[in-house]
Amino acid sequence: MNVVKIGRLLSLCTALGVCSTIVTTDSAFAKPATKMVGGAAMYPSKNIVQNAANSKDHTTLVAAVKAAGLAPTLSGKGPFTVFAPTNAAFNKLPKGTVPTLLKPANKATLTKILTYHVVAGKYNAASILNLIKKGNGKATLKTVQGEKLTASLMGKTVMLTDAKGGMSHVTIADVNQSNGVIHVVDTVLMPK
Template sequence: MKTLAVILASALISISSFAQSGKEKTVMVGGAPMYPSKNIVENAVNSKDHTTLVAAVKAAGLVETLQGAGPFTVFAPTNKAFDKLPAGTVETLVKPENKAKLTTILTYHVVAGKWNASDLATKIKEGNGTATLTTVQGGKLKASMKGKNIILTDEKGGMAKVTISDVNQSNGVIHVIDTVLMPK
């Protein structure tokens, strides 16, 4: 009888957990729901639009970092963003001998802290139209508004638009962008 009670209790806990996860406010990215209870890596691996980014994060050895407590704000380029780079760039960057350069580029897409879109918009407004963000790589990104869109400008003058904002994670937030940002 005790065994049956334990089995029933376990089943109820599982059902309760499943019902709770169904209540999470998810955002669809790359055809998959992004769950706020999961970390950046756990969600990103499910996005069909971010397979190149996930492969690059793995090649750079940044999986453990992005699964850490954070919080992090990640500006996540899509596969199409990586496709805009000159032919062969991604293939070259993911080679073991280029790990340092790849790490530099990827960490240039990460800002310490959790900056949702309204926080960024407020900072832009307070900065009279521009906000400077320091990346974990140590470089600077300029954030501005173009209509209702947040635009990021990298140190080389390249620009990326936030196409999906406020994809909340257990350890931060992801903003999907349409162009790979490049440090100096």
């Protein structure tokens, strides 16, 4: 069988010379991009929690999401944009912060911090860059937590500034999920 794709037309020809043409969309042949994060493939067919759980760089984030009771939400339909701090990002916090946040007594504070990393809707890098351009160098993103993050460019890197003036770089952008997109960041963002 000989298969030839021409734009939206697909021509199938068998060895017997019988040919047929099928109209299709280009996306029928496009494989979703699979990125590697933390040594694991991030599959666009899986949700945010499923993929993050496979990343060796996000074990702290996954433990925090579970401790805060956010796994069902972030496994849901979405779409969500998640700025996902790495283990190294959590390690930048003062010593003892992470174990303290993971305690049941601190669930509200942990939830506030984690939901500050989530924006409702799917904002890929191109859409964030477009917002930055439209905002004359800055874009404001309202988080699920309710406060805002400011996105800007530092060279060619998207920089996020939190409510306390802390900054985080997007180190891996556009990790597509079935229910949104993850952008890996190098610093934990803090709400007021």
